Amino acid sequence: SQQGEEDPQALSIQEGENATMNCSYKTSINNLQWYRQNSGRGLVHLILIRSNEREKHSGRLRVTLDTSKKSSSLLITASRAADTASYFCATGGEGNTPLVFGKGTRLSVIA
Amino acid sequence: ETGVTQTPRHLVMGMTNKKSLKCEQHLGHNAMYWYKQSAKKPLELMFVYNFKEQTENNSVPSRFSPECPNSSHLFLHLHTLQPEDSALYLCASSPGTSGAPEQFFGPGTRLTVL
Numbered sequence: 001s002q003q004g005e006e007d008p009q010a011l012s013i014q015e016g017e018n019a020t021m022n023c024s025y026k027t028s029i030n031n032l033q034w035y036r037q038n039s040g041r042g043l044v045h046l047i048l049i050r051s052n053e054r055e056k057h058s059g060r061l062r063v064t065l066d067t068s069k070k071s072s073s074l075l076i077t078a079s080r081a082a083d084t085a086s087y088f089c090a091t092g093g094e095g096n097t098p099l100v101f102g103k104g105t106r107l108s109v110i111a
Numbered sequence: 112e113t114g115v116t117q118t119p120r121h122l123v124m125g126m127t128n129k130k131s132l133k134c135e136q137h138l139g140h141n142a143m144y145w146y147k148q149s150a151k152k153p154l155e156l157m158f159v160y161n162f163k164e165q166t167e168n169n170s171v172p173s174r175f176s177p178e179c180p181n182s183s184h185l186f187l188h189l190h191t192l193q194p195e196d197s198a199l200y201l202c203a204s205s206p207g208t209s210g211a212p213e214q215f216f217g218p219g220t221r222l223t224v225l
């Protein structure tokens with residue numbers, strides 16, 4: 001069953017602008033992860049935020065988590081054309097539980 | 112790229128063919144996964160193996176048959192597929208039961224069933 005739901009489905013911005021993508025989920029979680037997928041390729045893990053964390057940074061990435069609203073956001077600052085990809089949130093993955101992915105947000109960064 | 116390789120990268124097959132997809136991980140992980148990614152649908156988990164034992168079969172049709180001979184290799188045997196099985200098939204690995212939950216993906220096999 002689908003756990004994460006990203007929005008918007010598609011986002012187009014100019015290079016240098018910030019991009020914000022949101023993820024909502026339905027059940028309680030231990031962690032939430034964000035992945036990137038370049039067209040037709042495998043997914044690359046970007047960042048993991050645990051349920052007791054509210055915000056996490058990694059380079060130009062900033063992730064927030066609001067467990068009361070069951071939502072997370074991924075902010076990419078000073079976007080580059082190379083950031084063009086699909087971005088997925090995923091929950092689960094600990095122990096034997098499988099990861100459950102949303103449908104993703106397709107980000108286009110125009111140079 | 113990520114320590115997980117998949118072959119072939121592209122595969123075109125007829126509905127009566129038998130083919131196999133191969134995945135290999137060089138990360139020392141104990142869990143391996145097959146996912147199916149179709150256009151405009153979320154990633155669908157197909158199979159999970161932990162320490163070579165299948166721990167999850169997500170109601171996958173029997174025309175897909177996984178094989179995990181050791182913790183580093185995972186196969187997906189394909190037989191009598193349907194056109195709707197055309198998709199990107201992704202393999203992933205993770206440390207396993209007591210490890211970190213992040214998964215590492217291969218580049219995928221783009222499968223087209225004619």
